[in-house]
Every structure is written in C-alpha cells, then in structure tokens.
Amino acid sequence: MREESALDPKALSWAGALGLTQLMLSTARSAARHVPEIKRVTPSLLLQPDPNIELGATHLGLLLRRFDGSKPQAVASYNAGSNAVDRWLQKNGALPLDEWVEEIPIAETRGYVKRVLRSYNTYQLLYRRGVAAIAASASARGAVGKTAP
Numbered sequence: 001m002r003e004e005s006a007l008d009p010k011a012l013s014w015a016g017a018l019g020l021t022q023l024m025l026s027t028a029r030s031a032a033r034h035v036p037e038i039k040r041v042t043p044s045l046l047l048q049p050d051p052n053i054e055l056g057a058t059h060l061g062l063l064l065r066r067f068d069g070s071k072p073q074a075v076a077s078y079n080a081g082s083n084a085v086d087r088w089l090q091k092n093g094a095l096p097l098d099e100w101v102e103e104i105p106i107a108e109t110r111g112y113v114k115r116v117l118r119s120y121n122t123y124q125l126l127y128r129r130g131v132a133a134i135a136a137s138a139s140a141r142g143a144v145g146k147t148a149p
Contacts, residue, residue, distance in 0.1 A: 009049045018046035021056025031059040080109040
C-alpha cells in the first residue's frame, strides 16, 4: 500500500487502479471469488480501505501461491501481470532472484519490485526489533509467560 498508493485510500492511477492497494476492477472481482463476505465489487467499494485491503491481500496471496512463495515474482506480477512474469521466467528463470529482478525488461516494474522488497525488508527488521524489545521488557518485569491485560 505504501508503494502503490502512498497510503491514500482514494488513490486512482492513470490505468484505472483504485484505492490503497491499487486494484483494477477486473482483478478485484477475480480476488473477490476467494472472499465470501464480499458479494459485489464496485469502484466505490474499492475506495473503502477495509475491502480494498482484503482484496489486495487476497490477490497478493494468490500470486505468492502461483509463484511458489517467490516474493519478487509475486510483486512483479502484481505490477505487470502474471503473463509478463511467465515470459520473463521462461527467458531468465534460471538466474538467481536478485539477477532475475535486474533483468525485468520494464523499468517501472523493476523499480517497483525493488521498492516493495526494500519496504518489506525494512518492516520485517522493525517488527523483529519491536518483538525483541517487548520480550526484553516483559522479561525485565518478570512477566514472561504471563498474559497481558
């Protein structure tokens, strides 16, 4: 969401992607088949944070499964489409992932993958530090193993 919409729930791209996770209507409708509580996808629904995040996360999850957990390939597919990534894998699939990313022929997608993975790694680092700090603080108070109020 940070890279897609700069966290603007009303974001609209030049291509017609909507909301926080910048979903095209057809992509959101496809993802909605996996989210039973969302019955009808409309442009106004995609401008609402909760359903947009649910559909964007579902779509990304499906891409991660499709690409066997490969974050760079799933993120590239989120941006450029699965067919494009399939072509790039046919041509350069034997390369190590960092080299594969460098060989993405669309500069926008190549940069997007790098930005998303950089943000992802930063959040992972911050989250791990946060968990470690909470555990250390709880341990210092003798609260390890106790539930918080």
